[in-house]
Amino acid sequence: ILLTSGLVLYPLNIPNYIACRVIATFLCSGEKEVDLAVQSAKAAFKIWRKKSGMERSRILLEAARIIRERKDEIATVETINNGKSVFEARLDIDTSWQCLEYYAGLAASMGGEHVQLPGGSFGYTRREPLGVCVGIGAWNYPFQIASWKSAPALACGNAMVFKPSPFTPVSTLLLAEIYTEAGVPPGLFNVVQGGAATGQFLCQHRDVAKVSFTGSVPTGKKIMELASKGVKPVTLELGGKSPLIIFSDCDIENAVRGAMMANFLTQGEVCCNGTRVFVQREILDKFTEEVVKQTKKIKIGDPLEEDTRMGPLINRSHLQHVLGFIEQAKNEGAKVLCGGDLCVPEDPKLKDGYYMTPCVLGNCKDGMTCVKEEIFGPVMSILSFDTEAEVLERANDTNFGLAAGVFTRDIQRAHRVVAELQAGVCYINNYNVSPVELPFGGYKMSGFGRENGRVTIEYYSQLKTICVEMGDVESVF
Ligand SMILES: NC(=O)c1ccc[n+]([C@@H]2O[C@H](COP(=O)([O-])OP(=O)(O)OC[C@H]3O[C@@H](n4cnc5c(N)ncnc54)[C@H](O)[C@@H]3O)[C@@H](O)[C@H]2O)c1
Numbered sequence: 347i348l349l350t351s352g353l354v355l356y357p358l359n360i361p362n363y364i365a366c367r368v369i370a371t372f373l374c375s376g377e378k379e380v381d382l383a384v385q386s387a388k389a390a391f392k393i394w395r396k397k398s399g400m401e402r403s404r405i406l407l408e409a410a411r412i413i414r415e416r417k418d419e420i421a422t423v424e425t426i427n428n429g430k431s432v433f434e435a436r437l438d439i440d441t442s443w444q445c446l447e448y449y450a451g452l453a454a455s456m457g458g459e460h461v462q463l464p465g466g467s468f469g470y471t472r473r474e475p476l477g478v479c480v481g482i483g484a485w486n487y488p489f490q491i492a493s494w495k496s497a498p499a500l501a502c503g504n505a506m507v508f509k510p511s512p513f514t515p516v517s518t519l520l521l522a523e524i525y526t527e528a529g530v531p532p533g534l535f536n537v538v539q540g541g542a543a544t545g546q547f548l549c550q551h552r553d554v555a556k557v558s559f560t561g562s563v564p565t566g567k568k569i570m571e572l573a574s575k576g577v578k579p580v581t582l583e584l585g586g587k588s589p590l591i592i593f594s595d596c597d598i599e600n601a602v603r604g605a606m607m608a609n610f611l612t613q614g615e616v617c618c619n620g621t622r623v624f625v626q627r628e629i630l631d632k633f634t635e636e637v638v639k640q641t642k643k644i645k646i647g648d649p650l651e652e653d654t655r656m657g658p659l660i661n662r663s664h665l666q667h668v669l670g671f672i673e674q675a676k677n678e679g680a681k682v683l684c685g686g687d688l689c690v691p692e693d694p695k696l697k698d699g700y701y702m703t704p705c706v707l708g709n710c711k712d713g714m715t716c717v718k719e720e721i722f723g724p725v726m727s728i729l730s731f732d733t734e735a736e737v738l739e740r741a742n743d744t745n746f747g748l749a750a751g752v753f754t755r756d757i758q759r760a761h762r763v764v765a766e767l768q769a770g771v772c773y774i775n776n777y778n779v780s781p782v783e784l785p786f787g788g789y790k791m792s793g794f795g796r797e798n799g800r801v802t803i804e805y806y807s808q809l810k811t812i813c814v815e816m817g818d819v820e821s822v823f
């Protein structure tokens with residue numbers, strides 16, 4: 347997608363292939379447009395917050411139903427938007443409507459507690475919405491990120507202004523359209539387009555009550571700084587360099603499948619990917635041979651085709667950035683076991699696409715750049731280890747803490763190891779599944795706050811305490 351200022355060309359005609367071409371142009375929202383969106387959300391908030399939880403629930407359920415019904419169409423738009431395979435985009439749309447359904451289920455049960463005090467007095471708490479919340483999204487899961495932020499926000503009675511990444515501006519508009527069709531008040535969910543400047547206007551706006559951000563660590567720090575000026579709470583869903591630990595007693599076939607899931611979804615552009623794959627020495631050769639065999643089989647090509655499993659990366663500069671990491675890895679002593687090259691699919695229509703072959707790096711060491719930094723592309727680094735204590739020490743030796751995984755048949759070891767891993771999301775004998783019932787979010791520099799799960803209600807609401815006196819005032823004066 348080439349972004350220029352200009353007319354919004356939307357809806358677009360869905361083509362039957364993806365290469366590098368302009369599919370839409372959008373105007374970036376400036377300070378004035380951001381203010382209009384916030385004011386419109388503020389007006390809608392006044393109506394929405396008065397609705398009962400049951401009423402909000404019904405509307406969210408209707409939106410979930412429409413997403414489910416339009417799943418194939420939305421997935422196709424997402425594929426054009428981002429480049430991921432349509433097969434995967436459908437899974438993203440599933441977790442999106444599931445998220446709306448989940449919070450619809452919680453909307454009516456939001457409440458506080460009643461506390462008895464001496465002398466018949468009592469207190470109670472009310473869980474109240476925050477107001478206008480801002481959502482700012484990354485480009486790797488555009489529709490899913492917008493759904494994971496807006497569903498709990500709206501369920502709690504808030505309004506939201508959402509800014510997608512300028513690299514993937516399209517699919518979020520479908521979500522806005524669907525909320526409107528489902529019956530939310532006009533302006534309750536607004537989409538503004540643009541990059542850093544638009545994001546900054548949002549974070550600084552005096553009528554914005556909260557910012558929920560998904561993106562990189564450097565941008566997350568800037569957002570936290572901006573929000574701190576208005577003492578606005580933030581949720582930060584940031585990057586990672588997650589460890590995946592494969593013990594020799596695991597089911598190797600499953601572990602190989604897990605490692606593929608942990609590294610190659612969405613062209614490897616996944617925040618929680620388990621890119622540091624620690625394999626116990628006894629099974630290193632066998633595991634590596636099988637993982638390389640499976641990686642070579644990944645079908646790269648037109649992401650709109652049913653059997654494609656890897657499409658193009660998000661843009662040319664990111665492709666070059668990822669290939670640069672592989673060059674550096676070679677220079678630092680890693681061995682390319684497969685992939686890591688520019689790829690020009692046979693289909694002439696795809697010749698300008700940003701394709702590369704998925705890469706497995708062997709002979710990796712903890713100090714190498716490919717092992718320390720988030721690459722955000724299809725690059726798996728394999729490291730060997732001998733003991734549990736050693737691998738735990740090495741797995742935790744990072745400033746990131748988003749996710750981690752462990753493959754073993756020893757159930758006691760599995761729980762012992764995850765208890766020691768410094769990561770917000772830990773997988774045992776699987777990787778990168780995301781049931782919306784479970785909270786998702788990071789430790790350390792991977793951020794704070796959570797998405798999904800019951801706990802997220804706390805991040806989109808505030809607690810009011812009411813103290814009720816049943817006797818006379820006992821004044822100290
Ligand atoms: N933890 C998670 O749930 C999660 C999920 C997806 C992606 N990510 C992370 O996102 C990163 C990739 O996404 P990206 O390249 O879009 O990230 P990014 O930080 O470059 O941009 C994210 C969003 O922030 C906006 N932005 C940029 N500068 C801003 C500023 N100064 N003020 C306000 N907004 C600003 C961008 O326009 C975009 O919408 C990776 O690090 C990845 O790990 C994390």
Ligand SMILES: C[N+](C)(C)CCCC=O
Pocket residue numbers: 486487611615616617618778779780
């Ligand atoms: C759905 N996944 C694969 C768990 C990804 C969540 C969002 C991370 O980028």
